[in-house]
Amino acid sequence: MMGASLGRFHAEWRRRLQAGVERAPELDPRSGVWLIRWALVALLVGSTIYLICGYHGGFERLNGIASGYPDWLWEHLTSLGDERLVFALSLLFSLRYPRLFWSLVVAGTIAALYGRGFKALFDASRPPAVLAADLFNLIGPAHRHASFPSGHSVTAAVFCGVLLFHSHRWGWRVLLTLIAVAVGLSRIAVGVHWPVDVAAGLMGGALAAWVGCRIAQRWSGPAANPVLHLSIVILAAFPAMSLLYDPGDYSSAVPMVRILGLAGLVGMLVQYGLLPWRSLARVDGLR
Known part of the structure; x- marks a missing residue:
């Protein structure tokens, strides 16, 4: 009896996975062009700052402007x-x-290979290791090493970039780009990255999103593989769980971080457990 129930549950879960695979919308080529332009603009900005002002250029001015806004932001x-x-x-x-x-x-x-690879290659010093404490505004811990590129900027750019690649609306592209840029600028505002680091992070994340989405388009089989899919989901659940007991170094953001971590875990349980079970229970009730 139990074996039969588990078998039906597994079949329902696989049916939902296959339905999701078939749900994929047609991609808009303009989204890919947007990502390439995003990366080129970031490259141009970063290169201009570096060539004119040097690696540390623009930090004190941008950090000073950002200090006029509340730390919690x-x-x-x-x-x-x-x-x-x-x-x-x-x-x-x-x-x-x-x-x-x-x-x-x-x-x-x-994106992880890009970000971690260049951090290890350059191991550039961050602002707290170069500037006196009274010369800039520091929010949170004073990280000192592995400055180039900004990992948070890479992460924001690749996540927003992948969503952007699958978007059909101009408004969503603008919003996702602005979110990634805002996250990048926040790394200057909290005093742990140079503007060049942020530009490199936004460029690398956008390129990783474009390349990754193109590869996933051509190599789409793993998306429908139940074993691989579930394995990746389980692995993703562990860092999500860590947000509940280690929400990071920024105290005012702790509630948001924990809520989003919990939302991801609840969403996983609903998708992979509750909804398939309810679907089977509904079928049994109609018999």
Whole structure:
């Protein structure tokens, strides 16, 4: 009896995964062009700052302007660049849109290689390691190493970039771009990254999103593989859970971080447990 029930549950779950795979909308090529332009603009901005003002150029001015706004604003924005939040948020749509989820997995892998690779290669010093404490506004911990590129900017750009790639509306493209840029600017505002770091992060994240989505389009089989899909979902649940007991270094953003982490976990349980079970119970009730 139990074995039969589990078998039916598994079949219903696989049916939902297949329905999600077939739900994938037709992509708008203009979204891909938008991402390429995003990356080129970020490259142009970063290169201009570096060539004219040097690696540290623009930091004190931008950090000073940002200090005129409340700390809680920057703490909330910068917390959105925590890669664990991306795992949590992805659990909200992983089963309904498995192709989108798979695109994020591929793009995220590329982005992680880019960000961590260059951090290890350059190990550039951050503002707290270079500037006296009274010369800039520091919010949160004083990170000192692995400055280039900004990891939070990479994370925000790749997540927003993947969503943008699958968007058909101009307004959504603008909003997602602005969110990623705001997260990047918050890293300057909290005093732990140079503008060049942020520009490089936004460029790399956007390119990773474009490349990852193109690869996922051509190599779409894993999106429909139940074992691989569920394995990735389970792995994503662990960083989402960590947000509940380790919400980060920015105190005012702790409630938001925990709520989003919990939302991702609840969304996972609803998609992969409650809804299939309710569907089977409804069928049994009609018999």
